[in-house]
Structure formats: structure tokens, C-alpha cells
Amino acid sequence: MESKKITIGLLAFYLAALTWIIVFKMQFSFGDLGHMRNLNLIPFGESVIVNGEIDFNEMIDNVLAFIPFGVLAHVLWEGRPLVRQAAPIIFTSLLFETAQYILAVGMSDITDIITNSLGGTIGIGIAFGISRVFRKNWKKIINITSLVCAGLMTLLVGALIVANW
Numbered sequence: 001m002e003s004k005k006i007t008i009g010l011l012a013f014y015l016a017a018l019t020w021i022i023v024f025k026m027q028f029s030f031g032d033l034g035h036m037r038n039l040n041l042i043p044f045g046e047s048v049i050v051n052g053e054i055d056f057n058e059m060i061d062n063v064l065a066f067i068p069f070g071v072l073a074h075v076l077w078e079g080r081p082l083v084r085q086a087a088p089i090i091f092t093s094l095l096f097e098t099a100q101y102i103l104a105v106g107m108s109d110i111t112d113i114i115t116n117s118l119g120g121t122i123g124i125g126i127a128f129g130i131s132r133v134f135r136k137n138w139k140k141i142i143n144i145t146s147l148v149c150a151g152l153m154t155l156l157v158g159a160l161i162v163a164n165w
Contacts, residue, residue: 003139004076010146011072015092017153018065022096023105037104044111062112063119066093070123071130072146075139078131082124089120 020026025034040046048054069089077085093116101108131138 003143006143006147007072007075007139010143010150011069011076013150014068014072014146018069019096021065023099023103025105034106035104036106037101038107039101040107040109040111042110043114048111059111059115062115063122066116066119067123067126068146068149070120070125071127071142072123073120074124074127074131075142078127082121085124086117086121090117093117093120 044054048056048059066089069092070086073085073089090113093113096116097108097113100106127138127142130142134141
């Protein structure tokens with residue numbers, strides 16, 4: 001039970017950080033946010049084409065950003081079918097895209113929902129693999145690794161804040 005509380009805390013920290021990055025564009029003031037409201041419902045359409053060429057960077061970033069969500073989702077809901085583990089990831093991605101549209105702080109894009117969902121699903125697969133390799137202590141290994149990553153992220157953000165003060 002203690003492990004589950006740690007995982008829930010890590011997921012809350014991760015989601016808060018992800019919200020700050022995706023919705024609030026790492027700003028501390030609403031005044032610093034740009035005002036852009038754009039909606040793309042064509043998967044892998046205009047949003048990924050830059051100067052006439054496909055830009056894979058944003059898609060890769062989206063996949064990577066949601067892998068931890070999938071890892072933590074599998075730790076919390078390992079007994080559920082894959083679809084039930086992935087559903088909160090897909091819903092959260094949809095929520096982020098909707099928030100960006102409503103707040104006019106970015107482009108709401110179906111491609112982002114697809115790539116975020118892919119990242120979360122990859123994370124579920126990674127956690128499943130870890131659970132098979134480290135049968136007994138896999139949750140502890142994931143929680144410790146996640147705590148270290150959360151600590152490093154906090155230090156990095158703190159350093160960025162101090163450097164830009």
C-alpha cells in the first residue's frame with residue numbers, strides 16, 4: 001500500500017509538471033502566454049509539416065513526454081486490460097488539447113493526441129517488460145527511478161528559474 005501512495009504522488013507530480021509544460025508553456029504568468037487558438041483535426045497533416053518537410057521532432061517529443069505516464073499507469077493498474085490502462089492517458093491528452101484551445105494558448109492537434117497516446121502505450125509496455133524481468137521488486141525499482149527523475153527535474157527547473165531571474 002505504501003508503494004501505491006508513492007506511485008500516486010509521483011503521478012500527481014508528473015501530471016502537474018506536464019500541465020505546466022504543455023498547457024502553460026513553462027510560464028509563471030498568464031500574461032506571458034501567447035494567444036493562439038488553432039485546431040487541427042487532420043492526423044499528421046499541416047501541424048507536422050515545416051518548410052514542406054515532415055518535422056518529426058514534436059512527434060518524438062510527445063511520445064517521450066508521455067512514456068512516464070504509461071509506466072506509472074501500469075504500476076497503478078497492472079491488473080486492468082491494456083485499454084483500461086491507456087484510457088486515462090488518452091483522456092488526459094484530450095484534456096490538454098482542449099485546455100489549449102479554450103485558453104487560446106496553443107494549437108490543439110489530433111496528431112498530439114495520437115503521439116501522446118502512443119507514448120503512454122509504450123510506457124505501459126516498458127513497465128510490463130520491467131515487471132517480467134524484475135518479478136519481485138519491479139514496482140519499487142520504478143518508484144525509485146521515478147523519484148530520482150522527479151528530483152533531477154526539480155533541480156533542473158530550479159536552476160532554470162535562478163538562471164533567468
